[in-house]
Amino acid sequence: MTASGENVASLLLAWYDAHARDLPWRARPRDPAPDPYRVWLSEVMLQQTTVAAVKPYFAAFTSRWPTVEALAVAPEEEVMAAWAGLGYYSRARNLVKCARAVAERGGFPETEAELRKLPGLGDYTAAAIAAIAFGRRAVVVDANVERVVARLFAIAEPLPGGRRAVRAAADAITPEESAGDFAQAMMDLGATICTARDPRCLLCPLSARCEARRSGEPARFPVKTPKKAKPQRAGTVWWIVREGRVWLVRRPGRGMLGGMRALPDDGWSAGSDGSGEPPLAGEWREVGAVRHGFTHFDLDLRVMALGGAGEPPGEGEWWPVGELESAGLPTLFAKAARRAMAD
Known part of the structure; x- marks a missing residue:
């Protein structure tokens, strides 16, 4: 990681220590890593869904099925019914398949490569679990992180083609230590400060390093290809x-x-x-x-x-x-x- 990357990480982690969101699936900054089951469940639920919408579902699931082993033996139709309203229902089907695979192997694997082999886990979810639950260095890029990184480096290549450049830039600033806190700090920054519209640059711990802010048009990034009209x-x-x-x-x-x-x-x-x-x-x-x-x-x-x-x-x-x-x-x-x- 470059010196500038080290500086970004230290600034962001210091901000996160003071401003981390209090979420039911999250450990506090610098605390021991949270239960991998809770990390996995929250990350699956949060795909294409807001934090506010997920909170009651997460509470209901963890109350009814407090461990991955409990979820693994749940009838699929009961899990699907409990999921109703969260949308993207293939996630619920994969949730059951993944829980059964994890229970059969005796727990969650700790590396990205092994996590990706589980049903329904793509690159992002595997990286998030590896970093947040197991402290492994992993490059975690969700929509919030993508926006922060695209602005920080003023990446002008339109998405989705620009995602390779965004990932490379995110890799350059991801620290070897505290990777889980760093990933969650990036998510929180994008959710609360570096928002899609009207970014609050005066409150941002990275504003002095941000190329998009320096350009005078931070909200222009990330550049997106116009969407096609849906049928x-x-x-x-x-x-x-x-x-x-x-x-x-x-x-x-x-x-x-x-x-x-x-x-x-x-x-x-x-x-x-x-x-x-x-x-x-x-x-x-x-x-x-x-x-x-x-x-x-x-x-x-x-x-x-x-x-x-x-x-x-x-x-x-x-x-x-x-x-x-x-x-x-x-x-x-x-x-x-x-x-x-x-x-």
């Missing part, structure tokens, strides 16, 4: 009730929202609109619509209701409408259910 899809969801119960189905294990309980729908997908064909005959009425954004497309979903229904085709279950919150519906279907119940 718009349309579909229909069916609210089928009988004697105070609503018909729920289980989505296929593979694919979007795989393995989750849901309201039946008309087969919409990321690549096509739904058919609009109801699953059984009857006097259907439209009770509203909901809109939901996925990573690669947006969806407009009509909500159609049928009361006093017969038995729908296929496998499913009648769930008490008054207890629907306990069904663990994904956010999209929870929105549709609220729309139907409000009618």
Whole structure:
């Protein structure tokens, strides 16, 4: 690491000692490393999700499954239901697979290379666990770190192509010691000071070293390639009730929202609109619509209701409408259910 890198690390670690965020999965600066299970669980939950949204889920998971061994023996459908609302449901499926792999091997491995072999762990998560839970030197680059580094070095190459340069620069300033605290300090700096809009440069411990600030346009970095417009899809969801119960189905294990309980729908997908064909005959009425954004497309979903229904085709279950919150519906279907119940 260069002398300038040593200087950045020392400045940032001193700032972190005084300003570290108090998070339920985190050890205080300079304290012994936290439980690898809690680090892993939090990092998986935090992917594409805010800290505020994750906190109650983290508390519920660690209360219900306090160890990786406890999670490893949990039925997958229970974990999926507990995950409902966090989105990106493939993370929950991989969570169970990873927990079982870790329990089988007797604990989490300590190196990035071995961590990457676990189900669902990419480069970032493996590096974060290695650094934060085991104190290994690892280059940890999430969206916050990417922004801090791109500004610190004024990296003008647009993302995603510029990520190689960002990683190389992050490697140059990552210290040999206190790598976990350094990684979390970078995350905190990006989350609280070096924010995407209106960075608070006067409060930043690295402002004197920051090339983007020196340029007079810190918010211009990181430079991003313009996003393509997402496709718009349309579909229909069916609210089928009988004697105070609503018909729920289980989505296929593979694919979007795989393995989750849901309201039946008309087969919409990321690549096509739904058919609009109801699953059984009857006097259907439209009770509203909901809109939901996925990573690669947006969806407009009509909500159609049928009361006093017969038995729908296929496998499913009648769930008490008054207890629907306990069904663990994904956010999209929870929105549709609220729309139907409000009618």
